Amino acid sequence: MPPHGSALGPGSATPGLLHAPVPAGRARRAVLRYATPAWAVGCFERRGWGGEAHGRLAEACVGWRVRALRRCSQRCSLPCQQESMMFKAIVIDKDTAGYRAHLRELEEAQLPEGDVTVRVAYSTLNYKDGLAITGKSPVVRQFPMVPGIDLAGTVEASSHPRFRPGEQVLLNGWGVGESHWGGLAQKARLQGDWLIHLPEAFSARQAMAIGTAGYTAMLCLIALERSGLTPEHGEVLVTGASGGVGSFAISLLSRLGYSVIAATGRPEEADYLKALGASRIIERAELSQPGRPLAKERWAAAIDSVGSHTLANVCAGTAADGLVAACGLAQGMDFPASVAPFILRGVSLLGINSVTRPYHERVHAWERLAAEVDQQHLQRITREVGLEEALTVAHELLEGKVRGRVVVDVNH
Numbered sequence: 001m002p003p004h005g006s007a008l009g010p011g012s013a014t015p016g017l018l019h020a021p022v023p024a025g026r027a028r029r030a031v032l033r034y035a036t037p038a039w040a041v042g043c044f045e046r047r048g049w050g051g052e053a054h055g056r057l058a059e060a061c062v063g064w065r066v067r068a069l070r071r072c073s074q075r076c077s078l079p080c081q082q083e084s085m086m087f088k089a090i091v092i093d094k095d096t097a098g099y100r101a102h103l104r105e106l107e108e109a110q111l112p113e114g115d116v117t118v119r120v121a122y123s124t125l126n127y128k129d130g131l132a133i134t135g136k137s138p139v140v141r142q143f144p145m146v147p148g149i150d151l152a153g154t155v156e157a158s159s160h161p162r163f164r165p166g167e168q169v170l171l172n173g174w175g176v177g178e179s180h181w182g183g184l185a186q187k188a189r190l191q192g193d194w195l196i197h198l199p200e201a202f203s204a205r206q207a208m209a210i211g212t213a214g215y216t217a218m219l220c221l222i223a224l225e226r227s228g229l230t231p232e233h234g235e236v237l238v239t240g241a242s243g244g245v246g247s248f249a250i251s252l253l254s255r256l257g258y259s260v261i262a263a264t265g266r267p268e269e270a271d272y273l274k275a276l277g278a279s280r281i282i283e284r285a286e287l288s289q290p291g292r293p294l295a296k297e298r299w300a301a302a303i304d305s306v307g308s309h310t311l312a313n314v315c316a317g318t319a320a321d322g323l324v325a326a327c328g329l330a331q332g333m334d335f336p337a338s339v340a341p342f343i344l345r346g347v348s349l350l351g352i353n354s355v356t357r358p359y360h361e362r363v364h365a366w367e368r369l370a371a372e373v374d375q376q377h378l379q380r381i382t383r384e385v386g387l388e389e390a391l392t393v394a395h396e397l398l399e400g401k402v403r404g405r406v407v408v409d410v411n412h
């Protein structure tokens, strides 16, 4: 069923739907035979064809191929804006030439399956994105892969009941950027079940300044609160303090009245950490070497994004009946500890996984972020880069040279 001409064109059964000249002959046949549904729908919208014709055309387009994009551009005399079908993305390839991440132009038809297509405004760089882009750890499960575990943007198309075109949405985790194309791109196609609406309190840029790091810091805080922690219990230690999770953990805890000890390997960042609300700074080296099973009781609770010996020493130094929320592995994935803090002091270790939290937990955490994030701290924590620069900054992130959060403007 041809979208142009006899069936729907002037004088057809649905008169008045076509307001623009149509391509003819071979160009038209090329469009009909090969264009992808999304391409065709976009093209029809630009020409002002809507309503019934739109629906029928979208249906008729199913099965058409992307080869037409090239054919069409060669043969069609209309300004069909083929370039709007192309989008920029960081792509990770692994083949005989090795493992590499680079900036590429992709066609929308290459997007993976999903029931929501999002025009991405901002993404961000988390530790995991650093691992994916550099290839330092095997977080990417299939190739080619578009990295980016976070994104915020506008719904372009949706068959998911919760989301409509034009709505602002947000995604953290769900294996996006690892096993499903992610947010370091101008377009993404995702499962609507992974998305939530962007909280009104935040712009897309602000939400990505928070990203998985800030969201995880909030999940840690919620876990500590649910286990009964209040500011009256005493000081709370934050490790990996200058990093993304660490910076947000300090800011959120201090805003809620907790007294915060920041453990950092970057003493030169003391002013930054104090500005976020840390009341004392300790050297990362105090915690990163093998220690004793039980040490002096130094803090009532902790948020640890470092793992390995640091987490073992954090537990060993936690006061009786204290709490440790563990979410990261910046030092290592190992946990060379003894059970002494748990069985002799009643310390509780709370594991935090941000990736697959159910919908209501994600919405709750973001509502808490909307209520508790200090906008001035957000500004202080954040630096912005474009897609290309993100490739370099990913390496710096893993070298521990990045302070706070990196927002990626995918359109620059």
Ligand SMILES: NC(=O)c1ccc[n+]([C@@H]2O[C@H](COP(=O)([O-])OP(=O)(O)OC[C@H]3O[C@@H](n4cnc5c(N)ncnc54)[C@H](OP(=O)(O)O)[C@@H]3O)[C@@H](O)[C@H]2O)c1
Pocket: 126, 127, 128, 212, 213, 216, 239, 240, 241, 242, 243, 244, 245, 246, 263, 264, 265, 266, 284, 288, 305, 306, 310, 326, 327, 328, 329, 330, 331, 352, 353, 354, 355, 397, 398, 400, 402, 404
């Ligand atoms: N469980 C989850 O769902 C979840 C979610 C988000 C993040 N994470 C994990 O949490 C960790 C932090 O993520 P992030 O995005 O905050 O990363 P980040 O911005 O790179 O921060 C990590 C911080 O850890 C410290 N650090 C780095 N290397 C270290 C080492 N060898 N020994 C001790 N400390 C070291 C540094 O802080 P200083 O320079 O101040 O010492 C660094 O800034 C990562 O392991 C990440 O995978 C887990």
